[in-house]
Amino acid sequence: MTTASPPPIDFAALGRAELADDGGRALDALLLVSADIVDATRQAVAAGYAVMPTGGLTSAIGSFDYKKESVADFAGIVAIRPKGAVTADIVDAATPIEHLRTHEVALDRENGLVSAGAGLTFTQINAVLAEQVGPNARVLVDLTSIGSAFVGGVVATGAMGPLRMRPSMTLDAVVLADGGEARVMAGDDLDLVEGLQGWTGMVAAARFRFYDVPPSEFGLVLPVQGSDIDAVAGLLAYLEPWTQVHLPGAGGRLGNGDTVLNGVELVSRDSLEVFVEHAQDPARSKAQGLLQSCEYAGADWLACITGWSENSVDDVLFSLLDPETETIGGVMIEYGVGFSSGAEMDTFRAIREGAPDLARTRARVRPEGRMKPWTTSTDVNVSVPADAGAIADVMAAYADYRQAVRTLARELAGSGVDIELSAYGHLSPHGIDPHHRVTIFADEGLETALAAARQAVLADKRTLIRDLLHAAERGGGRVTGGEKGAPSLVEIARAAGGEGRMPEELRRRMGRARAAVSSAPTNFNFRAPDEMKCAQT
Known part of the structure; x- marks a missing residue:
């Protein structure tokens, strides 16, 4: 045949x-x-x-x-x-991964492996696992956009979510298409694909290890005061034992006990206010309730905690309480709000993701009478010990950045140039990366003023990155890169004053990425920055 x-x-x-x-x-x-x-x-x-x-x-x-x-x-x-599909097509488990089309899934239950084409989402893959393996089986790619982001895009960007795990933590193999025969990459060679943005070729399919998680999903929202850095740091340090994810063998059960916190994320109050203006019920009503919680608590941030548990959300709340202080890491729970599995968690996710989605949308839309907005977002992942002082040092760098941006916004008020700051993102001690998106709007004809504001923000951002590198070193932590793979490494190197000033681990990753990109076909690496296409000088 x-x-x-x-x-x-x-x-x-x-x-x-x-x-x-x-x-x-x-x-x-x-x-x-x-x-x-x-x-x-x-x-x-x-x-x-x-x-x-x-x-x-x-x-x-x-x-x-x-x-x-x-x-x-x-x-x-x-x-x-x-090419995507409404639902994944399940093919024979023996189908070679390089033969999978973009909408197909091959399931190897015995070995705890699932292979998927590049055009499927992780929600679709997890639906196959729920049907074929069990309701609690899933791939631990922990993006908040698991319902929209394609497998190929996630691997190519090296995107991380609340768990702060790169895809390669659970990735078994990748099919790379670079103009010749399909190449199946595994082991250390995954670094030649993950996070390289398609500069070495396109991801055609990927094979992941899947795991069994506790049956109940929950969300817990605690209002906190962002300016109280010590309080936020104390909360994160306290929660660290529950955020440790111990991966078993493929197909096995997570070994973290009854409760696993798979994410601690930030939503700022001002971002939530914008969300309420545009959202529909039931998310709008729930978000209004969270705003009231902020008001009652005198807080400007929401710490959004998510996880899986054997217990109900009320029992989870009780298990997280410090019996001596009756707080969670020093944070009073009087105004906390809980969400449990099903429709409630869907609403919770809509609120949590609404803030960054609106910030990104505003940055893309050109207002009438104004130029196209300019935007930049911070993306430096810092892992530190469960020490409140070390965490506070990292959070202080972000506080200084917010202050610098807001000072610039006040200086430019009334000039036809407006600056918006939206904060959201990750607060897990294993990866502190609270994205701070700055968007600049300028009236038509103010090109020079826009350029000056842009350069001022970028200078503040470079200062932030240098401060984070120093804070990580002082606190016994490490900067592990960012959510954008190699582009994050390039940005860190530029801010640090050159590749030689980066931490040794990042220098090694940068060098390996450069070797892969510089040797890739020019049909693909034409998009890569100069640092990735030539030998280091």
Whole structure:
């Protein structure tokens, strides 16, 4: 029996891709949606096109500084999007991973492994596991966007979520499509794909280890005062034992006892207020209730704690209480709000993700009479011991950054340039990364003023990164990179004053990434920053 060759792709008939680079410049690119990523990249390279992934629904997969001269030697750019599906198609467990199409899943129950095409979401994969293995089986890729982000995009960006685990923590193998035969990468070679944004090729499929988690999902919201750094640090240090995730063998049960905290995240009060203005019930009503909790507690942040447990949310709350102080790490629970499995958790997630979603949306939309907004978000993951002093040192660096941005906003008030700051993100001691998104709006014609404000914010951001590097070193912690993989490493190196000033672990990762990118086909690495395409000097 022979397999028919895939039909030739008529590139001249493809539509245009609606894409822009980091600076908002439109790309001159074609869009190709395919269920066979290996064949799509092979034909695109053979036809002389530069190739970039798109549609992974992660925030960095399509970003780069677009210059037409960088693709002058190619027939053009083809943006390839994995074809998705409403539900995953389950194929025979013996199907080789390199033969999976973008919407297919192969389940190896005996070995605790699940393989999936690049166009599926982790919600879809977990639905297959729930049906075929059991309701508590899941892949521990812990993105808050598991219902939208594609497998290919998550692996390519190295995206992390509340657990602060890179995909490679549970990743067994990846299929890389770089214009030739499919390449199956495993072990240390996963570093040649994960977090490299498609600069070495496109992710066609991935195989993950899956695990069994406790049956009940819960959420707990505690109002806290962001300016009280010591109180926030004390809370995080206290919660650290419950945030440790001990991975068993593939297919096994998490060994953390009755309760596992899989996330401690931040939502600022002002972000919540914006969410209430735009949200629909029931999320709107619940969010209004959380705003009241902030008001009663005199708080400007919400610490959103999520996890799995054998117990009800009320019992979880009791188990987290310090019996001597009747607080959770010094935080009074009088105004805390609990959410349990099902519709309540869906509402909770809508609120928790509403703030960053609205901030990102505002940064993309051009208001009438104003120029396209400029935006930047912090992304430095800092892991520190369960020590309140070390955590407070990290949080103080963010407080200084917020103060610097707000001071600049006041100085520019009434000038036609407005600055908004939205804070949200991760507070787990294993990865403190509370994203601070700054968005600048300027009236038309104020290009020079916008550029000056942008440079001022970037200078403050570089100071923040240097402060975080110093705080981690002082507190016995480490900076582990960021959620955007290699782009995060590049940003840290630039802020530190050069690669030689980075921590040794990050220098090693940067060097390995550079070696992979610089040796990749130019059809893919054309988007990479200069630091990744040439030998270190």
